[in-house]
Amino acid sequence: MFSPLFLAEFSVIKPDPGSIFWSALIFIFLYFFLGRVAFRPIQQALRKREEDIQSSLDEAKRTREEMAKLKADNEALLKLAQEERARILREAAETKEAIINEAKVKAKAEARKIVEEAKELIENQKMAAIVDVKNQVGNMAIDLTERLLRTQLKGNVEQEQLVARLMDEMKLN
């Protein structure tokens, strides 16, 4: 029954010097060639890309933190500014009040002064008028006296009465 076309020989298990030589040669060539041309550059490119991604992520995180800090700063600044404004407004209001009050006081004082001056002026004018009146009365008295004296020769009693009446009249003034 066993009439083989060729021998059942398990040849693949026998290390063949030719195959060993060629596969070693090709493998070593592949190692150096691919290592230099492909595997090392690919590894470098991959690592560069990973570092790029990592640094981008880090930078984004840092920027976000900075933004948050900036925002917080802004808010603090805004709050400060609002406080400042409120303070300024309050102060302005106070100042306004003070100015108005002062003005009022000053105005009152001025008014009083004016009134006083006016009074004084009036008094002075009055005094001047009185003096003038007295002067005129004096003149009139002199005039009257002059006229009386001219008429003295006519009677005594009546003259005396007249003088007395005149004198009374003058006092009334």
Place this chain on the structure above:
Amino acid sequence: MIYKHFIHLFITIVLGLALPAWASHEHGSEHDHHQPEEYDAVSTVMHHIADANEFHVWKGVHIPLPCFLYAPGHGWTILSSGKFKHGHQAVDRYVLNHGRVNRIRSEDFPMGEVHIDGIISKEVEVEKNGKKEKKEEYFALYQGKEYPLDKPSTLDGGILGGGITSFYDFSITKNVASIMLVALLLILVFTAVARGYKENDGKAPRGIQSLIEPIFMFIRDEVTRPMIGEKHYERFQPFIMTLFFFILFCNLLGLIPFFPGGANITGNLSVTLVLALMAFIVTNINGNKHYWQHIFWMPGIPAWVKVILTPVEILGVFIKPFSLMIRLFANITAGHIIILSLIGLIFLFGKNGTNVGGAALGAVIGGLFTAFMNLIELLVAFLQAFIFSILTASYIGAAVDEGHHHEHEEAH
């Protein structure tokens, strides 16, 4: 009913015409016509996983390959395997025996191009270590005489049935040509990928670059970086990557059942031996003081244990690459043998073309199981490439490890 009969008849005619013709032709063209045609599954499988000096493409179509043959005392013979005319011509006593170059042992045989009448196999008695053993041998027929043939030398020292014979075969065999094809493919693919990184710098990967990148990153993140360590892994990465992609491409090319695939590259011990040898060399030339100390005089254990442990560790240095070599070889060869056996069911059930129904049954069963096995083989192709590279990386990692775990132990 008439339809059913008609379909039955049709199938029977088609199968009856096509199958036996194909089955017998497959063998009739490849092998000797004057031999009785009986299907021998084991021999067929062994022939299909073996290396050859010509590349079989299609029925009767072979690509001749360059032969570099060296015989001590005769020197180099360089020729194309097409000169052998498929075993019908001897050149300088070299003949082509079922795809492989053999040499006629007898020095009486004429040199130069000589027409021979064919090659036969016979059972002969040989004396080996004082015992008579029966052994199959090949003979070249020339002018009515039988001349015994020598196979190419192998380096197994006779343990596996080979040994040094009268010549050495350094030819570009089918396997070597396939390795060259793999090398070419790797170079084409990886120069394209590397170019992609240059062109798409700072951009997302495109095309073949995005196909290879996940695999590359997987090997980097799951194999080289964890196994060798953060400090050294970049130094060994090209080596591990070359190993992984070389084995992967060889495995995948071996799964393609037709030209330009079909060569059983990683299922050949010579190839896995070279790969394991590379792993062995790279591991041991990079071994640091700490590594050698752990092999020759393991610190931290009693002296009498060291006496036992040191020989074990020294053996381990060689067993590790040896296991790498055997594992890859056995996995790939086993897968190929199973697939070829399942295909062989067609010829066994069909009694080599005489039983059409049997052949059809074999085709259905064998076809389904082959499809299933091919999927497993596809998994194995990736898995074995991964295992080979991760184990090599772990051996290298052990060799360059600076022993930080040791300080850790002392701290306890």
